[in-house]
Amino acid sequence: MTTLTLYTNPMSRGRIARWMLEELGQPYETVLLDYGSTMKAPEYLAINPMGKVPALRHDDRVVTECAAICTYLADMFPQAGLMPSDRAAFYRWMFFGAGPFEAAVVNKALGVTVPDDKRGMVGYGSFDDVIRTLRGHLAGSPYLVGTSFSAADVYLGAQIGWGMHFGSIPKEPEFVAYAERIMGRPAAIRARAIDEELAGRK
Known part of the structure; x- marks a missing residue:
């Protein structure tokens, strides 16, 4: 057991x-x-x-x-059923959340401003780059990996929900619609x- x-x-x-x-x-x-x-x-x-x-x-x-x-x-x-067959997309978005997304959001919340000439050092470029990338992806996909909910949606989706709740990320229409899809799940x-x-x- x-x-x-x-x-x-x-x-x-x-x-x-x-x-x-x-x-x-x-x-x-x-x-x-x-x-x-x-x-x-x-x-x-x-x-x-x-x-x-x-x-x-x-x-x-x-x-x-x-x-x-x-x-x-x-x-x-x-x-x-939370590990999709498209492992490449799964790993991409799971670790986008663990790396660029979390770092960019936390730095912004802490008031950390990365100089333009140092953006290559932080791994996420800029907060706007991160938000634009994620928004563009969710504009064309109901979930992070295709049409099925996965563990990537648990991890990064929770961060998106919290970010909007606490005002650390903008309430873009794509983020709002996505959060509504996943936050109403029974689990x-x-x-x-x-x-x-x-x-x-x-």
């Missing part, structure tokens, strides 16, 4: 990993950690030396980083309800 354990905090990127687990339809356990205390305790640092969440334990294997967790679960549980609704209830207890 396989065992899945999610180490998380309801106010963290762990919400993405929970959504992915809910999409799988597999039983899993949750270990809640607090910032600055149990997240930095020796017991958890043995699982993730970075002292941050989420982390996933699958039997005797540990995976950290949201993009890696989503990709790993899609690969290990193919019956969920997404269940995951949000679980984390919102847990957040209310803290």
Whole structure:
């Protein structure tokens, strides 16, 4: 009997990993950690030396980083249908989210301005380049990889939803329509309800 354990905090990127687990339809356990205390305790640092969440334990294997967790679960549980056959497109957009998109959005939120002559150093060029690229792709595709929902939509889709909610990315029509398509999925609704209830207890 396989065992899945999610180490998380309801106010963290762990919400993405929970959504992915809910999409799988597999039983899993949750270990809640607090910032600055149990997240930095020796017991958890043995699982993730970075002292941050989420982390996933699958039997005797540990995976950290949201993009890696989503990709790993899609690969290990193919019956969920979250790993598309077009692996090239899947990896492209999954790691576009983990690299250029997240870096550009976080830097913008922090007020980091990259000089024009240094754009080649940051890996994403400019925030506008990233937004234009993603907007153009979603204008011609209902999901990140063709016509089927995948783990890439869990990972990057969650970031798009949060970005619009917190004002860190513009509410472009393509992003709004895309978020409406994916955020209404039963697994997404269940995951949000679980984390919102847990957040209310803290």
